[in-house]
Amino acid sequence: MSANWKQRPEGGGRLALWLIRGIARHGGRGIGRALLYPITLYFLLVRGPERRASRAYLARVFGRPVGVWAVARHIHTFAATILDRVFLLGGRFGGFDVRVTGLPELHEVLDRGQGVLLFGSHLGSFEVMRVLAQQRPDYKIRVLLDKAHNPALTQMLDTLNPEIAAGVIDAGQDGPSIAMAIKQATDEGALVALLVDRARPGEPALNAQFLGRDAPFPTAPWLIASALKVPVVLAFGLYQGGHRYHLAFESFSDSIAVPRQQRAQAVLSLIRRYAARLEHHARVAPYNWFNFYDFWGNEDEGSMPSPDDAPRIVAIDHADADAAVQRRTAVRRSA
Template identity: 25%
Template sequence: MSHHWARIGERGTVAGMMLMVAIQRHLGRWPFRLALWPVILWYFLVHTTARRASQSFLTRLYPRLEQRLFARWWQSYRHFLSFGESLMDKVEAWCGNIADHRLTGSGFEQFSAAIENGRGGLILVAHHGNLDVVNALGDRHAALDLTVMMHTRNARKFNSLLERATGKPRPQVLEVADITPATAQTLAERIQAGGYVVIAADRLPLAGERTQTLDFLGDRARFPEGPFRLATLLRCPLYSLACVRDGDDFRIDFDCIGDTRELPRRQRDTWIATAMQTHADHLAERVRRHPLQWFNFYPFWINDTGYPHDDTP
């Protein structure tokens, strides 16, 4: 049976997640961790697909784990714990509790400079690190027009959790599957006015959209072509933005992948292929630096067991 990420769905209940958030907010980080460990252990033992995907990922980075069962399972459990602990960072971000001095790396200043120049653009993100810290950067720029494109159907519970826990609404979110030509025109107008559109570029579409097979961490993986083709249609700068926990701080990377404003139509396909591999290479470099913050817990590489080679459930 194939396991497409969108069909795996989210786990847990809002009530359970709210309890964990309450522990963190009222008792602190260590009580949260103590409560988190058994919860994550249960999830780790019960959800076979996610566990296998985690171990497949880790053995690509550390081949010696293939022959060391205990070490492989322990690192995989730490991988799950890292995902659970990211919940604290998400809530902190949306509550505005992450001070500027904790935002390190050149990306914070580069992102601010890009906003101030008023050009707008399309920003690619991935499920590595803490996307909500990235989104919360908008609080530092009151005039920032930020639109997030995502598969909302698979994150309704967590979106509800963040809004209820922080009392703050999420940025304007558009369902990726519902994009129409009229929507694309609206996005183009927002970018021309200096706004930014954020879209994940590491998960496959459900069906009917083009993908490309790229080299990623030494093996073949399919990536969606849609975000890059959208950049050629919107005729705008294309950036990548990432944020990872680095000790007590958060490292931000903000890079310009390319600019399609003057791109000839006949060169689009070549540009897309080059930009996609460039993005995959940048992502791989960040993943190698912070492997336990890779949060795609499903068969990602073509050779993975259960990889969705077709659209059958």
């Protein structure tokens, strides 16, 4: 199993994904869900690395070896949430029962008008967060996504809601451009949602305990949060079977501070806190884990940076991000 999740090809192909979209939209969710069984069988038989990653993760979260039926259930849960994206991104919420916790605290933070960073993960469905937009349409919601990864699925889902697609911040940009786009959005009072559990190949990361073993977590989200000085809220959209979801918001910090002299140690402390909350929800909903690769990394492939590797972690200064936004605004005005 390769720890480089970006090397894995997109499953199913463009034709299969569009076929599922068409049947789901015109035939209904019931027919779409019936298709999940052959899809699950396909992944179970054909996608060996994902199958092995699932078995390894489930053995870790349950503390015992698991059989093929547990792996099949894991893949089926993932397929179910992918199907539901068609309906959630299309604004068709009527068939879902979404229990929301922590919403008053999130409303309180957003109503300040200063912008919020919403940190999610590949645990459960991030798209169920769209329920928030339905309840408070006055909120500006921007999402950070890598458009180049899974291009067929991205293109298919973008057609469902062009407004959402227009608000996406492309994570495939260079680091300063991403930071600049996020700052511009938070300056406008937007909620910026991003996934913070996966470290890209070559991206600075630090190890934190997760399900009994050190796993690499990216440092960039925490450095951006420190530079922007905006509140950070965690979000977990857990699929509970059938048409039921649990959308949980948790306040993490009103303002993250990372001292320059103890940068690595401070970021590591933040990542450890986050990893503990991620592990808590993974144990509550174990089949919602959708990182189908070797999340921990093979021991013989080397380790990620330790707290002693502070020079490798590059900070994004708030002043630099602000200056970049001002430069872009000046260019637009001159054009």
